[in-house]
Amino acid sequence: MTGSTNADLLIRAAQSAPEGLWLRADAQDSGRGRLGRRWMSEPGNVFASTIVRLRPTDPASSTLAFVAGLAAHETLRQIAPEFAIQLKWPNDILT
Structure with a gap:
């Protein structure tokens, strides 16, 4: 905890x-x-x-959270296709 x-x-x-x-x-x-x-x-x-x-040339942190959520969502869909994986913006994964 x-x-x-x-x-x-x-x-x-x-x-x-x-x-x-x-x-x-x-x-x-x-x-x-x-x-x-x-x-x-x-x-x-x-x-x-x-x-x-973050470095000065990196995208805004708010966009990185969204990209991380999308990446996690896509990865989980591929490794666990039997589950209805959903993405709740910006980076919450739900089943």
């Missing part, structure tokens, strides 16, 4: 943790969604964050 994988990684990133570090939790009790909205962390889901250090 963690408060928020994202908040935990923000601290680690400030302490020079490497880009690409992932943090996964079975549950969160202080997660936040877009625009600071409360995030409901239902049991049985995956909660994960990674460190990405």
